[in-house]
Amino acid sequence: MIYQQTTYLHYQCLQLNGEVDLHNSPQVRKQLLAILKKGDSVLVDFSTLSYIDSSGIATLVEAFNIAKNKQLTLTIVAASGGPLQVLELTNLDKVFPMVANLTDVKE
Amino acid sequence: MTTTSPIITVKNLNSHYGERQILKNVNFCVQQGEIRVIMGGSGSGKSTLLNHLLALLVPTSGSINIDDVDVVNADAKTLSNLRQKMGVAFQGGALFSSMTVGENIKLPLKHHTQLDENTIDIMARLKLELMNLAGFEDLMPAELSGGMLKRAGLARAVIMDPKLLFFDEPSAGLDPVTSVELDELILKLRDAMNMTIVVVTHELESAFKIADKITVLFDGEIALTGTVDEIKNSDDIRIQNLINRRSRNEKINAEQYIKRLTTGQG
Structure with missing residues (x-):
């Protein structure tokens, strides 16, 4: 499965696994939009993500914008390696709230 | 840089235009994640070699293997699948003149994927931002400068996040600042996306800055x-x-000189 969903504090946490690409990013999009539609803030956990392509990044941008308009939050957790470099390449590391660990997430 | 098996292997490649031999027994490998610059003067065979790597020309003899595909003998479907993993930025951008910049860039995604329209729009804008072309998506190619066309062509080439990017003369016709920015972008694309990048150029400064290895053709x-x-x-x-x-x-x-002048051969 490309993601696992858990509850952490009052957030829905979507942990992305392996590689998010053109083929599976629509699944991630569908789930992210569903979480936001229910009115929950979301943590996107990158700790087991090895690769994310532009369609995955675009999905996060769209979800982040929806969250913002609904006064919810979308926070990236534990981005490192290639996925972090992609966020840096697109300057989104300066846009998305990012925390190093799940334990750094505030109530 | 990851060094596993080569993503490109060219063996004993010979190529002719009519009687004239253009490539003579060319052999080289490119590793995944490598930036390879192919350098040489005008008429050295650089562009012909690039066209062979893109399977646009059929060699007289020899083999080309890209990402485990025998390019010379592959059927149309296999080549089409391979090309989806390859991006090509041509010298002049090669955009469709009847479409806006944005429509040009989105074309591969609309043709090859089932992604949502919102995702496609954001992907295109992300690439335009990367190329310093934010806000130009609704312009026609004729309204862009040469350097902008080149960057728009590169945006289209990387829209599918290709595994392998071919770039023909990235610096030609660009001002020095844009040229340096483009070199830096090539390095970032490799590092962030682990892209393998083959650049054909005769710009020494650019070649020395970006290349892991350089192949010189004469x-x-x-x-x-x-x-x-x-x-x-x-x-x-x-x-x-x-x-x-x-x-x-x-x-x-x-x-030989007199023979060329008098008979057109030699």
Whole structure:
């Protein structure tokens, strides 16, 4: 499965696994939009993500914008390696709230 | 840089335009995640080699293997699948003149994927931002400068996040600042996306800045494949002439010269 969903504090946490690409990013999009539609803030956990392509990044941008308009939050957790470099390449590391660990997430 | 099995292997490649032999027994490998620069003067066979790597030309003999596909003998479907993993940025951008910049960039995604329209729009804008072309998506190609066209062409080439990017003369016709920015972008694309990038250029400064290895072509033959330092320190006079921008001053073979002038052959 490309993601696992858990509850952490009052957030829905979507942990992305392996590689998010053109083929599976629509699944991630569908789930992210569903979480936001229910009115929950979301943590996107990158700790087991090895690769994310532009369609995955675009999905996060769209979800982040929806969250913002609904006064919810979308926070990236534990981005490192290639996925972090992609966020840096697109300057989104300066846009998305990012925390190093799940334990750094505030109530 | 990951060094596993080569993503590109070219063996004993020979190519002709009619009677004239363009590539002579060309052999080289490119590793995944490598930036390889193919360098050489005008008429050295650089573009012909690029066209062979893109399977746009059929060689007289030899083999080309890209990402485990035998490019010379592959059927149309296999080539089409391979091309989805490859991006090509042509010298002049090669955009469709009847479409806006945005429509041009989105074309591969609309053609090859089932992504949502919102995702496609954001992906295109992300690439335009990356190329310093934010806000230009609704313009027509004719309304862009040469440098902008080149960057728009690159945006389209990387829209599918290709595994392999071919870039023909990235710096030609660009001002020095844009040229340096483009070099930096090539390095970032490799690092962030682990792209393998093959750049054809005769711009030395750019080649030395971005290349992991450089393959130097002369008259259709590989003079040397090596690191930047190996190329700089090569004692091959042709390479030194290229690096130091000296004219070739080739000796004239009188007999062949007269034959060319009188018969058009030789």
